[in-house]
Amino acid sequence: MDDHASLVARARTNDTLGDILRRAAYAQLPGRFYGVLQLCAPLSVQLWLTGSHRIAGWLFAASAFGAWALAQQHINGYADEFPPLAEQDVPVSRGWRVLRGASAAIGSAAALALLGDAFIRLMATLFHCPGCAG
DSSP states (O other): OHHHHHHHHHHHHTTOOOHHHHHHHHHHHHHHHHHHHHHHHHHHHHHHHHTHHHHHHHHHHHHHHHHHHHHHHHHHHOOOOEEEEEEEOOOHHHHHHHHHHHHHHHHHHHHHHHHHHHHHHHHHHHHHOOOOOO
């Protein structure tokens, strides 16, 4: 609550409420995903080694989005920075941009593949062929 009050107090006079809330949400949301990265990455490896491949895949997708959030927050800055890092003329290294793009693509592809697998399993369960051996 104190972070939001300090953000609003230091806001420019020409900012609207929508601008302030958008900046706060874009700056604070990646921090939540970073916690997911710290939890899901080791857990996905552990579950993969024990044989729970689908759950490990979902955790891997979540940890990829956590890596995206880490890069996004490094590029755009944090909510308590004023003026925001994106509005400052601070050069951002190409590696952070590559990490952001690659982790977003990998996380999206993994989530899409797992959703496709879940859909195929659901359809196989609903429309089971009585004459089929499987």
